[in-house]
Amino acid sequence: MAILTEKVGMTNEDLKKIRSMRPGQQIDLQVTTASTTKRVRTEFVGIDGTRSLIIKYPDESKWGGLGEAIFKDKSLVMRYILEDETGVIIAFKVNVVLVLTKPSHLIFTSFPLAIQSHDLRSEGRAQTRIATKLTDSKIGEEICEAIVIDISVHGCRIQVDKKYLSNKLKLREVINLEFTNDADNKVQLVGIIMNFKYDEVNFYCGIKFETDEAIVDQLLKNLMLTTG
Incomplete structure (x- = not known):
């Protein structure tokens, strides 16, 4: 997503999106040189009120020399995924205020004046707090309990407390999600882990359902997340 226009002015919702960033979160940094x-x-x-944002200086052994692209007063574009709740990519421009080399290599930037956002999903998801149990689809062994924080007929996002997860979930791993409705009937969906991230307390996994859409849709109706 390109930054096309600059509309100065941050709403309370914009500020909430900026403040949703957590230490250790991966961000995409667009930098420019003369060539x-x-x-x-x-x-x-971290973040210092509405004064500045703080990010790690990118690893130059991985990305190459950046001295001509990151220096005081240089403009940068930052992007990150607000995936846990809304599934959108957030982008904004900032200026470099200070590059610190000791005791850590850090970049201090200005606070953004405006943000742009773009929905990553082609469909809406119901925001919810449904309990589910994850099991290994190959051997049927229970992995952990989790909370579904959003869901649609094509996939969901789950939250898992770190202390209850002894084995790390893996990308492209096939798992079963077991749900129990009000009639105490159990429904099992099959899904593939497509992405994951974590904060100080929880793991968050994006899951793509492999189960037939009609079965998922019926489950959502039973859980009163859809109508019809």
């Missing part, structure tokens, strides 16, 4: 524009990955470190 090229490139995008690199780094980590968000």
Whole structure:
């Protein structure tokens, strides 16, 4: 997503999106030099009120020298995925205020004046707090209990407390999700882990359903997440 226009002014909802970033979160940084524009990955470190954002200096052993692209007063474009709740990508421009080399290599930037957002999903998802149990689809062994925080007929996002997850979930791993409705009937869906991230307390996994849409739709109706 390109930054096309700059509309100055942050709403309370915009501020909430900025403040949703957590230390350690992966961010995409678009930098420019006189000859090229490139995008690199780094980590968000922290925020100082509405004064500045702090990020790690990108690893130059991985992304190449960045001295001509990151320096005081240089403009940068930052992007990150607000995936846990809304499934949108957030983008905004900032200026470099300070590059610190000791005791850590950090970049301090200005606070954004405006943001842009783009929905990553082609469909809406119901926001919810449904309990589910994850099991290994191959051997049927229980992995952990989890909370579904959003769901549609094509997939869902789950939240797992770190202390209850002894084995890390893996990308492309096939798992079963077991649900129990009000009539105490159990329904099992099959899904593939497509992405994951974590904060200090929880793991969050994006799951694509492999189960027939009609079965998922009926489950959502039983859970009163859809009508009809």
